[in-house]
Amino acid sequence: MALPSASVSGYKSILDSLTTAVLVLEDSLKIRYLNPAAESLFETSMTRSYGQPFNDILVDSRDALTTLYAAVENGQSYTRREAEFVLTSGTRLTVDYSVTPVSLDPAELLIEIQPRDRLLRISREEDIISQQETTRILVRGMAHEIKNPLGGIRGAAQLLDRELNSEDQREYTRVIIDEADRLRSLVDRMLGPNKALKLASTNIHEVLERVGTLLEAESKGRLVFLRDYDPSIPEFRGDKEQLIQAFLNIARNAMEAAFETRAGHSSQESPTITFRTRALRQFTIGHRRHRLACRVDVIDNGPGIPPDLLQNVFYPMISGRASGTGLGLSITQSIIGQHHGLVECESEPGRTDFIIFLPLEDTP
DSSP states (O other), X not given: OOOOOHHHHTTHHHHHHOSSEEEEXXXXXXXXXXXXHHHHHHTOOHHHHXXXXXXXXXXXXXXXXXXXXXXXXXXXOEEXXXXXXXXXXXXXXXXXXXXXXXXXTTEEEEEEEEEOHHHHHHHHHHXXXXXXXXXXXXXXXXXXXXXXXXXXXXXXHHHHHHHOOOHHHHHHHHHHHHHHHHHHHHHHHHHOOOSOOOOEEEOHHHXXXXXXXXXXXXXXXXXXXXXEOOTTOOOEEEXXXXXXXXXXXXXXXXXXXXXXXXXXXXXXXXXXXXXXXEEEEXXXXXXXXXXXXXXXXXXXXXXXXXXXXXXXXXXXXXOSSTTOOSOHHHHHHHHHHHTTOEEEEEEETTEEEEEEEEEOSOOO
16 A cells, blocks of 8 residues: 655654544545544545545535535635535534645645534533433422322321221222322332442343343244344443343333334334444543443334424423333433433434443443
8 A cells, every 4th residue: 555645644643643533635536544533433444445535435425525626626725514424334424624735746635524423412411411400300399299298198098098987988098098109109200210229240231132032022023133232342330130121111112113103114124123232432421531331222113203202202201102101211311320321312214223321430
C-alpha cells in the first residue's frame, strides 16, 4: 500500500492521535488516508479503504459529494453542520464536517469530521434521567397521599366487619378490604423494586438466555428467537434476578408486539425477537463516562410504537395495549437505573429496538 502524500505523511503521527476523524482524498475523491478516529467512525480500515472511492464507505453520499466536488473546483473550504452520513452497515451518523483543499499538486482534500450523535445522545440521556427523577419524586409523593387514606379505609372496614352480624353485609366490607389491598399493591408496583440489590458476579448472556427460555416456553414455538452475542463481554456485579425481571418485562412486550398484525408487511414474516449484545469502551451513560459498558438490543418486528406514545413509554401507567398496566417498562427503567444504566427506545413500523446500556465496572 502506498503511503499518504507528503502533505499528510509528515503529520501522520499527529493526525493519528486526534479524536477528530480525519480523511484525505485525491481530487478524484479516492481515499488517501484515514486516521484511527475515522476508521472507527466509518467502521472500516485504512488498508481496506485506501484507493477506494469515498462513496464506497457511504450509502447516501450525494450531498457530501456535491460539497467535495465544489471544494475541488473552487479551491475553497466548506463547512456543513448536522449532516447525515449513512454507512454501508446501515448506521446513520449525524456529523459536523469541514472540507479544506490542502495541496495543489496533486490536489487533495482534508476532511475533518466531528460526530454529533454522542453529544446529542448525552443531552437526550440527561433529559431522560432528569425526567425519571422527576417522575420518581411525583410517584413517591402520590403514593404517600394515597396509602395513608387507604390504610384508614381498610382499618375502618375491618372494624365494621367485626361489628356486623349479617354475612351478606360483611361481604361488602370484605370487598372494601380487598380493593384497598389491590390499590395498595398497585401503588407499591408503581414505586418499583424496594429491595436492595443483591450484587454478585453476573453474566449478561446467562440473564438473556434465561429470558429467552421463558419466552420460548410462553410462545409455544410460535416465536423466532435470534441471538447475536458478543463473547468478549466480561462478567459484572449485578442483581441477576432483578435483571432477569427487567429484561423479561421488555421481552414480553416485544413478544406481544411481534404477534400483532404488521400493517404493510408480508404475512409470511414470522414473529421475531433478536437479542444482540456489544461491548462499548470509553462510553458515556448520562453524565458519567465508563471504561467499559455493555449495550443490549431487544429488537422485535412488530408494528412499532406510535410516535405520540414513544416519548412517554417509560412513565408509569402508560401502555399501548388495552390489557396492559403500563408498569413493566417503568419497573425495568428503575431496575436498570439502580445498576447505573439506562434504557432507550427507537421504533418504526416493522422494527422496535429497546436499547439497554449497563456499565461493566463497579460504580459508586
